[in-house]
Amino acid sequence: MRLWLRKRGTNVPDDRSGLVVAYWESHDEHLLTAGLGTIARRLPSLVAAALRLAWQASPRDTAVALVGNVAAGVFTVLGLVTTSEVLASLFAAGPTPDRVRAALPSLLLVAAATGLRGALLAGSGWAQARLKPLVERLAETRLFELTTRVELAAFDDHDFHNAMRRARDSGVPDTATVVETTIAVLTGAVGVLASAIALGLLHPILMPLLLVAAVPAGWAAVRMARLGYQAFYRLSAARRRKFMLSDLMAERQPAAEVRAFTLRDFLLGQYAKVADLEQGVQLDVARRRAVIKAGGDLMTGIATAGVYVALGALLAVGVIPLSVAGAAVLAIRAGQGSLTALIQTMNRLYEAGLYFGDYLAFREMAQERIPAPLSPPAEPAPFRLLTAENVTFTYPGADRPALSDVSVTVGRGEVIALVGENGSGKTTLAKLLAGLYRPQEGTIRWDGVDLGAFDGEALRRRISVIAQDHTRWPLTVRENIVMGRPLEEDRLAAASAAAGADEVVARLSDGYDALLDRRFRGGHDLSGGQWQRIAVARGFYRDAALVIFDEPTSALDARAEHALFERIRGHADGRTIVLITHRLASVRYADRIYVLDGGAIAEQGTHAELMERGGMYADLYELQASAFQAVP
Incomplete structure (x- = not known):
């Protein structure tokens, strides 16, 4: 479990073995150095965001969970204070039967408070259990509603893609964790507060004793949290390598090559190295945790002895009666447990909150990448002419355009071929014609109307794309x-x-x-x-009116390829076909051929015109044809 740590130099051995830091490790350094003050400052905003999400998922279950925990705290105070009265009656002078009878009303009140507290916590727990799947579904639905609406170019943006994966893989699961731990933090805080109030009602001088008794356990929890997260941090890359190796040894796709290249011993050897590292770190952490736990238990014992000495001194000088001292012991023990639980849940809440913040940030980022709604959106008619005019397009993060100043014309019922070497821009141009990308410069028009004027869903219903x-x-x-x-x-x-x-x-x-x-x-x-x-x-x-085929025969044999192209020509029947292929023999009968080179139109024309011109197309065609000529 990844946990927050006290702020100090990390000095953590880094066993990343040169692997690139994964998107899910984006907050690891922050988690290593986060201190209690950082967590305390961030908690209010996390709690508010979590409660808003929980309320949107289910107002009733959220209210039941919160009110149930607070009400349970009230009955905790009542039970502890009434316990003092029970002890006072039992320790009073007089015959035992009389003292028991005198204690019965208070005993019944303690029993009622305990029962009601248990019922409230059970109801609150049931509400929390119902809330978790509702919150996860709401968060996931909102995420996918955005990811299926953003422009396609967003998925080519490295920053957007990493943000999306963080939101999906860590943010969505941690939304439920944030809600769950928020309620747990409130429960722990109510428990500590209830113990403190009970001690204050018994006698104000007893309240500091709770802090004295709880500090050692809190110190031990923080130290073990640090060790746990350091182990996670040290092993994060090693475990990623272990997952990679497990996929290579246990998945179907690489199974043939593992056997063909006799990689079994090599992979098992690599796995053994990673497993040895993981085992060594885990054993080291287990040893150090045992030392810290022993130290924490020792200090807790000393602090508890100090509390008992203080209670004995207060009894000796007559500041508090024996019954109050007994109830104070119960209140302090309850407060110790609540404070330890509070610290641990604060750890979880802070960590989950960082990834929950990624989820919220991604939603804002994705909202900005959704095309603005048109008012009113135009409905594309069956087109007569589709044109790209001086189009330039650059992928996010690229240092040069994939297409530069490209113009093409596609008429209804035509078969248009886009040919060229790998990376020449054929697929990018096809996606622009399909309205999947928007050019940074130039315009694509459907019967003279800019594609940007149409509703995207309506446009894509009239276009069919068979991607490579x-x-x-x-x-x-x-x-x-x-x-x-x-x-x-x-x-x-x-x-x-x-x-x-x-x-x-x-x-x-x-x-x-x-x-x-x-x-x-x-x-x-x-x-x-x-x-x-x-x-x-x-x-x-x-x-569809426009059908785009991107390398539709790359995996077919020659006979199947010829048959498919004949079917495509026969299936056109008034439709417009845009065909992308490296096999130039398949485009001889196209109405027009565009030859792309380096993101620009190098040539255009029919097969006969381009062969007569003797340019790039003719060179490529003759190069392919020569492979089928008889060797002298």
């Missing part, structure tokens, strides 16, 4: 093709046949109901070419 790195969704074949759109069996069959995916389905025992993920029982795994056919069928099913 298409997602292999862990869903059934049917769901992979339909992708959330209304199911029409005839269209599904037509799209599958057009993409050649019907041949893939025919080989699966469950047909369209086959689950495409071997991690689940009964799941199936497809080859790269089979997945590509499923992805193309997905694009055909949308029945």
Whole structure:
């Protein structure tokens, strides 16, 4: 568990082994040096933010949890004070039966206070248990509502991506932790306050004794917190390496190469090094914790003896009666437990609060990356002409544009090809034409209207994109093709046949109901070419006016590639096709070919025009064709 520590020089051995600091370790140095004053200053804002979130998740459960804990504290005070009266009756002069009868009313009151306190804490605990999943769901829903709405370019921004992962992996789980520990801190504070009030009511001079008795236990808790977090910090990179090694040895994807290259002994040896380091640190921490605990227990014993001596002195001089001394012992013991719990929950609250702060900060960041709503948004009509005019686009953090001053024209019903070497900007241009990115300079127009004037969701319903790195969704074949759109069996069959995916389905025992993920029982795994056919069928099913194919045949053999391109041409039927490919033989029949080089349009024209020109396209085409010519 990561815990806050007293402020001092860290001097922590760093076993990171050259690994880059992970996004989830962004607050580690801060946690190592945070002192009690830092935590105390930050607590009010954390508590306020946590209670707001809890109230939004469930006002009733939040109120029950808070009121129940406060009310339980009231009955704690009542029980401790009444205990003094019970002891006074039992220690009074007279026959034992008479003293017991005199103590009965107070005994019944103590029993009632104890019972009611238990009932209130049980109700509060039930409310907290209900609150946790509600808070987690609310936080996660709000996060995903934002991540699915932000502009696509945000995911290419390193800072945004790291912030999103911190919010998702640490911030969301810690929202529930913040709420839970906030209530626990309030509970601990109520417990300490209840003990202090009870001692004050018994006799004001007894209140300082609570502090004397509780300080040693608090010191030990802080010291062990420091050791625990130092161990976490020292082992963070080693454990990341251990997770990497475990994936290499226990996951399906690398399993073949582990065996083919006989890596078993090498990987086990690397694992043993990390495990030895982890074991050594853990044993060292266990030893040092045992020493600190022994020291804390010793000091607590000395402090407790001092408290008893002080109580004895107060008894001897007649300041307090024996019954008050007995009740004071109970109150001090209860206060010790509450104070130790309070310190520990403050540790957890402060740490969780840092990651909860990441969650809140990311929500603000993501809100700024959501395209401004249009009023009223334009609805794109089936287009006649799509144009990109002097478009320039630079990815976040890049030192040069991916596209520079690019202009293309796409007419309805045309087949347009984008070709060029790797990194020339083909995929980026396709995403701009699809409205997934917005250019920093220039304009993309749909029948003369800037794409920015359209509602993004409405625009993308008219465009289908089959990406080169298409997602292999862990869903059934049917769901992979339909992708959330209304199911029409005839269209599904037509799209599958057009993409050649019907041949893939025919080989699966469950047909369209086959689950495409071997991690689940009964799941199936497809080859790269089979997945590509499923992805193309997905694009055909949308029945969009503009269909963009990005390397749709990269994983297909020559025969399947030729058949697919013939299907694409046949499936066009009035649709507009934008085709990205490295295989130039496939674009000979395109209405227009744009050759990109270094983010700019180097050439454009039909296949015949570009071959006659003898430029870059002709060189690339002849280079590919030469590979199929007979060797003399």
